[in-house]
Amino acid sequence: MADEIEITKLEEGSYSPSVGGHKIPEFCASGAVVSLIQKVIAEVIGTYFLIFAGCGAVAINKIYGSISFPGMCVAWGLIVMVMIYAVGHISGGHFNPAVTITFAIFRGFPWAQVPIYVMAQVVGSxxxxxxxYLLFPVKPKDYFGTLPVGSDIQSLVLEIIISYLLMFVISGVATDDRAIGELAGIAIGMTILLNVVIAGPVSGASMNPARSLGPAIVMHQYKSIWVYIVGPIVGTIAGAFSYNLIRFTDKPLHELTRTGSLLRSMRK
Structure with missing residues (x-):
């Protein structure tokens, strides 16, 4: 078990926090700072395993041909669901810069934390x-990132549509107090699975700028990367906006989202 934090009185009105006899710097003693650090770590870990499992399934299938397209779809849906349940109560379970930005726009998330979250997500990816890349013999033809199969515009439109659906579902199951919040992970994971089935063969079904940026950075493949930054952001904003149009609105939006299972953890 971790050592308990001890508070030592130095002089009248002055206290020094410590763990196991080692003094903690004052800037780290703030509960808000500690909470933010925990959220950032959760986002890094969550996004790391999102890519490790999801992109891992893509890489293994391209190299060894042993997973199949349905298997890759299931892998993406399962890893999203698992990580939401694992760390969603800590960081909100974004793992996606587009979702983070959209939550900030609709007052579910503090703007000051957006750059930190986005950086954590890109680092994790x-x-x-x-x-x-280090574990498997990945060659350029085995690229596990996202590239348009057809035109950039076709993939852009697909990314907007599937990101819209993803955020519409997230808004319904994770921010509305009338929904069963405990089922949010299942609903979101199944939405990811469905979107990959539909758009995977055409655009790669990113829905997530970090999901596309990580492989692009590692393998230096930036072709059409703008599609996977613009598309998900536009789609998620539109999806959240649409859900808020049909949300029961006899209360302010911030009150309606207060009891949502994922957003509730971010407001603590």
């Missing part, structure tokens, strides 16, 4: 991609 890059580390996950680097792990796969």
């Amino acid at each position: 890059t580390f996950g991609s680097a792990t796969l």
Whole structure:
């Protein structure tokens, strides 16, 4: 078990926190700072395993041909569901810069934390991609990132549509107090699975700028990367906006989202 934090009185009105006899710097003693650090670590770990499992399934299937397209779809849905349940109560379980930005726009998340979350998500994705690159004999033809099969515009429209659906579902199951919040992970994971089935063969079904940026950074493949940054952000904003149009609105939005299972953890 971790050592308990001890508070030592130095002089009248002055206290020094410590763990196991070692003094903690004052800037680290703030509960808000500690909470933010925990959230950032959760986002890094969550996004890391999102990429490790999801992109790992793509890489293994391209290299060894042993998973199949349905297997890759299931892998993406399962890893999203698992990580939401694992750390969603700590960080909100974003793992996606587009979702983070959208939550901030609709007052479910503090703007000051957006750059930190986005950085954590990109770092987690890059580390996950680097792990796969080092573990497996990945060649350029085995690229496990996202590239349009058709035109950039076709993939852009697909990314907007599937990101819209993803955020619409997230808004319904994770921010509305009338929904069964405990089922949010299942609903979101199944939405990811469905979107990959539909859009995977065409655009790669990113829905997540970090998911596309990590492999691109590791393998230096930036072709059409703008599609996977613009598409998910536009789609998630539109999805959240649409859900808020049909949300029961006799209370302010911040009160309606207060009891949502994922957002509730971010407001503590």
